[in-house]
Amino acid sequence: MKEFRKDDRMASLISANHYLLPVIHRFGIRLGFKNKTVAELCAKYKINSDFFIAIVNSFHNPNYFPEEKLLSFSPLLIIDYLKKTHRYFVRYSLPGIEKRLHQLQLSSPEGSHEMLSIENFYLEYKKKLLAHIADEEERVFPYIVGLISSPESIENKKLHLSFEEEHHNVDLEIDDLKNLLIKYTNPVYDELICNELLIEIFRFEKDIIDHARIEDNILIPQVNQIQNQR
Amino acid sequence: MAGAVIIVHPSDIVRTGIEAILKNNISVEVLCFSTPEELNQVERSFYSELVLILSCSYNNHETVTNFRAQTQRILIVGISAKEKSNTTHDFFDTVFSLCTTKEEIATKVKQFLNFDKANDADDELSLREKEVLRLIALGHTNKSIADSLFISTHTVISHRKNITDKLGIKSIPGLTVYAIIQKIISQSDIVKDKLI
Numbered sequence: 001m002k003e004f005r006k007d008d009r010m011a012s013l014i015s016a017n018h019y020l021l022p023v024i025h026r027f028g029i030r031l032g033f034k035n036k037t038v039a040e041l042c043a044k045y046k047i048n049s050d051f052f053i054a055i056v057n058s059f060h061n062p063n064y065f066p067e068e069k070l071l072s073f074s075p076l077l078i079i080d081y082l083k084k085t086h087r088y089f090v091r092y093s094l095p096g097i098e099k100r101l102h103q104l105q106l107s108s109p110e111g112s113h114e115m116l117s118i119e120n121f122y123l124e125y126k127k128k129l130l131a132h133i134a135d136e137e138e139r140v141f142p143y144i145v146g147l148i149s150s151p152e153s154i155e156n157k158k159l160h161l162s163f164e165e166e167h168h169n170v171d172l173e174i175d176d177l178k179n180l181l182i183k184y185t186n187p188v189y190d191e192l193i194c195n196e197l198l199i200e201i202f203r204f205e206k207d208i209i210d211h212a213r214i215e216d217n218i219l220i221p222q223v224n225q226i227q228n229q230r
Numbered sequence: 231m232a233g234a235v236i237i238v239h240p241s242d243i244v245r246t247g248i249e250a251i252l253k254n255n256i257s258v259e260v261l262c263f264s265t266p267e268e269l270n271q272v273e274r275s276f277y278s279e280l281v282l283i284l285s286c287s288y289n290n291h292e293t294v295t296n297f298r299a300q301t302q303r304i305l306i307v308g309i310s311a312k313e314k315s316n317t318t319h320d321f322f323d324t325v326f327s328l329c330t331t332k333e334e335i336a337t338k339v340k341q342f343l344n345f346d347k348a349n350d351a352d353d354e355l356s357l358r359e360k361e362v363l364r365l366i367a368l369g370h371t372n373k374s375i376a377d378s379l380f381i382s383t384h385t386v387i388s389h390r391k392n393i394t395d396k397l398g399i400k401s402i403p404g405l406t407v408y409a410i411i412q413k414i415i416s417q418s419d420i421v422k423d424k425l426i
Contacts, residue, residue, distance in 0.1 A: 116417075121407045179397070184397075184408055
């Protein structure tokens, strides 16, 4: 699989993998690339181009995971990216899935409980995910920022950091949602809406797995290392 | 995870013959051993479903019994040295005799390993599994399911694993929705906030 480089044209990244659109957007880079390269656009938007290229490559190819390279970036840079991803989930992905799921429920015949229970399942899943995101943003990320910027202020407070279990559960449920729709619902609803919904869920799943991977394999090891050095 | 056929028989002729029949009819991995002890070499976690074809003389052999317990889906076939075999055995799921045709052998293996996709009943839950699923969906723990069905917790866990493997649904909320869709429980059976 192709590995992107800094002298590639930004437009060619999108042609190679359009799923990168929101990733690039998360860095604040807007369309209208002209023939500018990754390096040129990163300079224009004041983005660390090494970090950018590591993120797009690891998103593009799950086997490409430059742990050492990524581990060398400041946790602050990574937190900033993770927060932007959270915002994208909260403002765009989750409402999008929710809206389509609701449309689907409305399109199924009256008295059919299937879609209603699937919708409830999703709403409960969303609650758990939002709680997890809030926990990271309100407790974990500030702790890490404090650990780096003013270590003396958080004497002896070791935070237990492991998301793997929670991430695992979150992944399971989104996979279940897919399987329920694909394998076990009666096709009495609007098929086109359901297809769009599934495509959106697949996209979201890819995004969230990538996100969890960065947290579990990059951010947490970095923080553990800093904690152990103290 | 994959499916495979393992042949265990002391006779070279039998092993080679069955292997040839299978290879000519299905593209499936075939492993051959002359003694049951050699089964221990097989990396079990790699195979989710196995057809084990072995000499009827290995009836109740310990290694084979362990193999059955440790493989998700397994079909154990006895090979009888008689021309025709009418004996049905508790130990063997089915018995091939010397007169079993190559078509019968291939069909049996194909069906079990799901080569015939038309035969898609593999996500059908057994009555017992449905009962376990119903209790899971109602929020019962393994322990309380075991108590109410008079089975061991270990058996409950094994049922849960089979249910999850068959359905591809792993979380408790997901299984609950499945149970509602399949009318194994009704919507009113569950307290909404608590379970889904």
